[in-house]
Amino acid sequence: MAEMQLNEIRVDPWTNRQEDPVSNGSEQGSTMAMTEIQGASSQTNECSSWLSGIMGVEESKSKRQIGPMIPKVRDKLKGENKGSYEPSVVSIGPYHYTDRQDKLLEVEKLKVQMARQFVHDSKKDIEILYSGVAKVAENAKGFYEKCSIRCFDDEQFTRMMFLDGCFILQFINGVMRKNLDMYDWQIIHVKQDLLLLENQLPFPVLKALMSMSRDGNDQGMKIIGDFLSLHTLQQSDHRRPVWVLTWLVRGSQKAIHKQSRRSCCVYRLCECLRVFFPKPKSGSYGHNLYYSAKDLQKVGIHFKPSKTNTLMDVEFQPSIFYGTLKLPAITIESATESMLLNLVAYETAAFLDEPWVISYICFIDSLIDDAEDVKVLRSKGILTNYLGPDRKVADLFNNIGRSLEPNTNVYNGVKREINIACESIWKKWIAEWQQTYFSSPWAFIAFVAASAGLVLTATQTYYTVYPI
Numbered sequence: 175m176a177e178m179q180l181n182e183i184r185v186d187p188w189t190n191r192q193e194d195p196v197s198n199g200s201e202q203g204s205t206m207a208m209t210e211i212q213g214a215s216s217q218t219n220e221c222s223s224w225l226s227g228i229m230g231v232e233e234s235k236s237k238r239q240i241g242p243m244i245p246k247v248r249d250k251l252k253g254e255n256k257g258s259y260e261p262s263v264v265s266i267g268p269y270h271y272t273d274r275q276d277k278l279l280e281v282e283k284l285k286v287q288m289a290r291q292f293v294h295d296s297k298k299d300i301e302i303l304y305s306g307v308a309k310v311a312e313n314a315k316g317f318y319e320k321c322s323i324r325c326f327d328d329e330q331f332t333r334m335m336f337l338d339g340c341f342i343l344q345f346i347n348g349v350m351r352k353n354l355d356m357y358d359w360q361i362i363h364v365k366q367d368l369l370l371l372e373n374q375l376p377f378p379v380l381k382a383l384m385s386m387s388r389d390g391n392d393q394g395m396k397i398i399g400d401f402l403s404l405h406t407l408q409q410s411d412h413r414r415p416v417w418v419l420t421w422l423v424r425g426s427q428k429a430i431h432k433q434s435r436r437s438c439c440v441y442r443l444c445e446c447l448r449v450f451f452p453k454p455k456s457g458s459y460g461h462n463l464y465y466s467a468k469d470l471q472k473v474g475i476h477f478k479p480s481k482t483n484t485l486m487d488v489e490f491q492p493s494i495f496y497g498t499l500k501l502p503a504i505t506i507e508s509a510t511e512s513m514l515l516n517l518v519a520y521e522t523a524a525f526l527d528e529p530w531v532i533s534y535i536c537f538i539d540s541l542i543d544d545a546e547d548v549k550v551l552r553s554k555g556i557l558t559n560y561l562g563p564d565r566k567v568a569d570l571f572n573n574i575g576r577s578l579e580p581n582t583n584v585y586n587g588v589k590r591e592i593n594i595a596c597e598s599i600w601k602k603w604i605a606e607w608q609q610t611y612f613s614s615p616w617a618f619i620a621f622v623a624a625s626a627g628l629v630l631t632a633t634q635t636y637y638t639v640y641p642i
Contacts, residue, residue, distance in 0.1 A: 243317040244374045245523035247516075258512040259519065261367040263360055266338050268322045268331075269372040281360060288348075289340035295347070296387045306382040307336045314376040339379045342368065343387065350397055366509045371516040371523075463540040463589045465596050467547040470499065473596050477554035479503040486530070488537070490591045497595045499588075501551075506567050507560035514574055533584035539575030542568050 246269060247259045264281040265274050274282045293300045311332040315323055323331060345364060348354030354361060367373050384395070467477070474496035480487040482502065489500040514535060521529040542548055548564035551557045559567055 242319045244371070244376070245520070246319055246322070246372055247519040248523065251519055251522060255511075255515055258515045259370060259372060261370060261373050263363040264341075264367050264373075266342065266368065266373045266375055268318055268326065268334065271334070281364065284356065285337050285341045287355075288344040289337055292340040292344040292347075292383075292387070295344075298386050303340075303383060303386055304332075304336050306386050307339060307379055308332050310376075310378040310382050311335055314379050317376040335375070335379045336383075338375055339383045342375060343380065343383055346397055366512060369513055369516065371519050463537070463585075463592060465592065466543040467541045467550040468543075470541075470592065470596070471550055473598075475499055475592070475595060477501065477551060477556055479555045486534070488585055488588055490588045490595075492591055492595055497592070499592065501556050503556055503558065505558040505560060506570065510561070511570050511574070518574065518578065529581055530584065532578050533580040535571065536575050536578050536580035537585050537589075539571045539578075542571050544568050 244267070252259055261270055261273070261278060263278060264285075265271060265278050270278070293303060296303065311328065314335055315331060326334065345354065345368075348356075349361065349365075356364070465473075471477070476496060476498045478498055478500050480489065480500045480502045484502060487500070487502050491498045491500070514531070517531040518535070521531055541551070545564035545568050548557060548559065548567045552559055552564065557567065561567055561570070
């Protein structure tokens with residue numbers, strides 16, 4: 175039967191209602207009997223159709239929720255941050271194809287040169303490489319929204335996949351081997367553009383090219399992983415504060431072996447999150463965090479960088495007199511907002527049951543109300559600020575987190591322990607005492623001097639009353 179829509183499913187008590195016939199002889203009675211039988215049959219069929227329609231709409235709804243593997247960012251989500259979702263120097267895939275002959279023309283011209291170099295380095299004939307992409311092109315179409323690829327015929331789409339795929343792999347190889355013939359500013363912006371949600375290439379295309387390249391699939395995946403690792407900023411000490419996307423890299427070696435239809439670049443990157451997000455314990459309830467970083471510091475909670483670079487490595491260690499909140503050290507710079515917004519857009523469009531990135535942003539947002547909170551986290555080595563004034567970092571997390579709804583189970587135990595510690599009157603008293611007498615070396619010296627004075631005075635009074 176044809177699929178029914180919800181607005182076509184009627185619950186009408188007057189449907190199929192039969193008028194009471196006036197008996198007029200046996201013939202009329204026979205006609206009435208036949209009418210009743212036909213009416214009952216029709217009513218049964220319509221009821222069956224109505225029930226099937228309900229199930230059909232539900233099934234259709236569940237199918238529609240799957241959507242494209244590389245979705246477009248919804249207009250409602252873009253809001254005033256439209257520029258954060260659009261490429262600045264290079265277009266990959268069909269979504270921003272029309273910009274290639276306009277604002278993205280400069281790097282678009284470099285694609286042909288880089289594709290030529292990729293073919294040369296692969297030691298393979300260009301026809302062989304192209305045929306490999308052509309074999310997966312039809313499958314690659316299914317990764318995009320249909321309305322965005324209707325203007326491409328099969329040959330045009332395959333050419334786009336081939337050229338963009340060669341460009342991406344050659345760009346990554348060039349960056350890793352430091353022999354890329356591009357301006358530094360172009361390299362920086364291309365790196366950022368390759369991490370935009372609407373600027374992704376289906377992974378089967380890259381895999382087809384890597385399988386026929388000089389390095390092969392395994393080495394190609396290692397190079398991609400190393401390329402992403404460049405976003406880790408090296409420090410002089412044993413810690414390595416991470417860029418906001420570095421946690422995607424940590425699980426890449428485990429994620430690259432999983433094969434599925436959802437194997438586009440952005441999905442594989444986000445799937446790396448699964449390595450670091452343990453399932454919440456059953457029966458646990460969500461908690462909100464009501465205290466900012468400076469508030470936590472006032473009640474005696476200290477901040478320390480985590481031992482690992484995993485952004486989910488958040489731990490609270492309570493003690494009798496104070497507590498310690500361990501957070502992974504991260505670096506915030508000009509590209510951070512765009513990448514966070516694109517990860518949020520992916521989680522929103524992909525209907526994920528566990529929106530981990532969103533929950534992390536909301537947790538950090540709960541710690542940061544203003545520049546003073548950023549200063550607290552920065553002074554403890556949690557944040558490295560390359561963005562500018564601390565107020566900008568606070569605005570970044572506040573603006574992104576304002577419209578997000580976190581998974582209440584994520585960080586549930588940490589938030590619960592923090593709230594318990596903050597509500598302890600004893601710990602508040604200890605914290606105030608520490609703030610008053612141990613906030614600086616001079617305050618400590620004054621406290622020791624005053625204490626010594628009290629002891630000497632008490633001793634002198636005692637021996638005055640009770641001389642030896």
